[in-house]
Structures are given as C-alpha cells and as structure tokens.
Amino acid sequence: MKKLVIYLMAEPETPELARAAVDGGADIVELGFPFSDPLADGPVIRRAAERALSRGMRTRECLDVLRQTHELVPGTPLIPMTYSSLLEAYGWERFADDVQTAGGSSMIVADLPVDVRPETRRVQLVAPTSTDERIALAGANTDGWLYLVTVTGTTGARGEVSSALPSLVERARRLVSVPLYAGFGISTPEHARSVAELADGIVVGSRALQVAEEGPDALREYVASLRSALDTVAVVA
Template sequence: MIQTGQNRIDQLFADRSRKRFIPFITVGDPSLEVSFEIVKALVEAGSDLLELGVAYSDPLADGPTIQRASQRALANGVTIADVLAFVAKLRDAGINTPLVLFTYVNPVMQYGVERFFADLAKHGADGAVIPDLPAEENAEATAAAKKYGLHLISLVAPTSESRIKLIGEQASGFIYCVSSLGVTGARSQLRSDLAEFVQKVKASSGLPAAVGFGISTPEQVREVAAFSDGVIVGSAIVQQIERNLSLLAQPETKAEGMQHIKNFVQQLASGLQ
C-alpha cells in the first residue's frame, strides 16, 4: 500500500514556528504491552514525533543504556515484524503522531529493503532512521522510501562542510543532527560549537533539523531548541524506564511506574515552552 496524502512528518514540520519534542524508546522494553502504554503516555506528555527502536544485537550507535534495553526486548523475542504490528496497533488505537522506526542496516537487508519500506507504509509508519547506512550506499533505501511515501531520515555528525552538504542534498523529512561524536547516552555538557554546526546543516538542505544524542535535562532541551527545530531524547527516557522496571512488572504498581516516566517526559518537554 503506497501512502496517500501528505506524510505526517511533513504535516508536523509545516509549522516551523513551533519546536518539536521527539522521544525514543526501544519497543518491547520491558514488554510489547508496556511499551504500548508508554507510547500513549509519551503522547499525552507532549511528544510531537516518536522514534521506535527495533532491538538489535549489535547496536553500533547506542550506548550502554539503550544496549540493555535492546537486550531486554530481544529476550522477549521482539522482531521487526513485531514492531510493525506494534505501529499498526497504535494507529488502530487512534494515535496519529508521526512514527519513525530506528533500526540498523543488517536487519533491514535481511528483511528486504523494498519489503521493509512497503511494510512500514502498510502498517502506518512515516519513515526510518538507519544510523549505520552511509550516504554513499543509501540509493536503494532512499528510492524505496520515496516509492511508498516515506522518509529515510539522514543523520549527520560534526564533520566537514562538504560531507554536510552531501548529506543535506539527499536528506528527506528532517535531518537528525548528532550533537556529539560517539554513541548515545546522557551527557552533562553539550558541544560549545553545536549551534554553529546545526546552522550549517540547516543551510545545506532547508529541511528542519532536530538534535539528538546526549540530551537529558529540561535545561539542555531549552538550550538546543533555541537553534534547532526539534529535540530528540533517547537514553534519558530509556534510563527512566529502566529505573521503573520493578514497578512496571507488577499490576498493582504499574500505574505508579508509568506516572514516573510520564512526569519525567513532561519535565523534558517543558523545556520547549
């Protein structure tokens, strides 16, 4: 099924006067059922777009927090097919927030590139982030995404101006600006030249630029929002889920654990106001 109408990501960023809050979770951590409730809580807490992580055994871009989340989801047997069904379930529940899958190139190749994007569209997703797919090797994925009305979201880390230009010219939807070199994980300080880097990225394509990797406090959200179109928070939210695993595991305390996560995300999102 090829998507009809405008992609939800394009609809979201049509209004560039508002900054967007973009959380990441690993689907299936601690279970598919609890992940479903977490997504609903994230939307209620003010999330504008959601990155749904597909658990992978060798997540090169992820630090220890998200690696542990992937291990928990893999222990539950969660696959790409399960995450696609999860997206469809969210759509059936009336959640219309843009949804982007965060996965790696190996699982996509095994699934089949064309089939992957066709199924993304069929199940109601809006795009994908594949962090280990180089710009020089993404022609097949880019063509498949375009065919099905989806966006292949490009990542760009601090690098040469020529490489920023190359990535910007082929970017789609929005550009994911990596705030620092290395893997994901909360950091106490952001790069001093981050604003200058993001301005170069925005100039390379004209697309919205969202910043992720290392953002973990409302103050950092506020700082990054001043020069970007969106703020992505992953490890800090996954860490909050991890801290509440024991509460989430028991029916009588699950609501309390869920409220802790929701409160944390509301505090982060408040940095945009």
C-alpha cells in the same frame, strides 16, 4: 513550536508508553527495532536492545508493536530506528513497505550513511565530523527533517550539551532547508532548552528509556518537563 522526539525500544509495553509520551507532549516517537550489535548506541540503549531481543522482539514483532502504537496515537508520526542488518535480512524494500503499512512515517538506519543505498528513503543523520558536502547531500536526501548528532560519540545521557552543536547547526542552516532536530546526549529540561535555542527540535533517547522503566506516568511527567522547557524557548523566540 519546537519539536520533541522521544525514542522508545519496541517491546510489548511500548504502545502504552508511546501514548504517555504523546500525552506529555511528544510530537514524534522513534521506535527502536533492536539489533544485537548496535554500533551507534551507548550502554542504555544497548542493554534495552539486549532485553528486547531476549523477549523475542524480532522484526515481525516490532512491526506489530508499530501497528498497535499507530492505532493508539494515530496522529503522531512514528519512526522506526534500527540497523542495516535487519533490513538486509528482511529485504530492503519489503522492510520499507511493511513499516509504511504498519503506520510508520519514515525510518532511521543508524549505520547507513547517506551515500549507501540512497534509494532507501529515510531520515538522514549528520555529525560534527561531517563535511559541508555531506551535510548538503544528507539535507537533499533526507525524509522530512535532518537528524543532527550533537556529539562525536554514541547515544547516551551526558552532563553537558555538546560544544560542537553551535557550529554544526550554523553549517546545516547554511547548507540545507529542512528542519534540524538534534539528538544524542540530551537528557534534562536544561539541555532541552539550550539545544532548542539552536535547533528546530530535539531527540531524547537513553534518558527516556530509563524513565520508561518506571511506567507510563513517570514517562508522561518526564516528557512534560521537556515540553515545558521547549515551550519557553518557543515563546522567547
């Protein structure tokens, strides 16, 4: 089974949306803790972060949403994704502890490369520009799986799957032993299928946020369409 990771921005509606995503077939839910200056994000997630902040979603509120989501979907790994500034302000260890207490399984810090604060346990990211040495380091330090950034660029839906992915997957397979989930730019079932031919799972963010605007039913249906696409691959493989 290929894994399906869905990204949602932490807002009051998020627990219900997360349940819909899980019902649709999501294996893992990433929970965006919004930051005012998200360097790794394209316009969709940036705007979602701006809105969440304008609705008062600060670290404590995000942890509450994490807790509520965990209560609704206790069997699904939940992974906060955020930026260093939030951890710096909250306290690095305290942040990690409180995420765990609230039901988080790990976390992702988008602007924290593997050699900065290696003691902070998290899912590491590698990119097409990463050297073999850095891929190996990230693989050795990552928490459970390795996040392959499929493009040199920011988050956001794209017309086609990145041409940089095959060689990144090939290198990562040679250098690390953990599962490889690919994200950035994946939005359609067709993308999902072609990425899953290579990687062990996919991460869908910007498009999921857009669909989530239409409510839980639309999100469930969208996630189910990705799930079916992935399951075709699993059968073939």
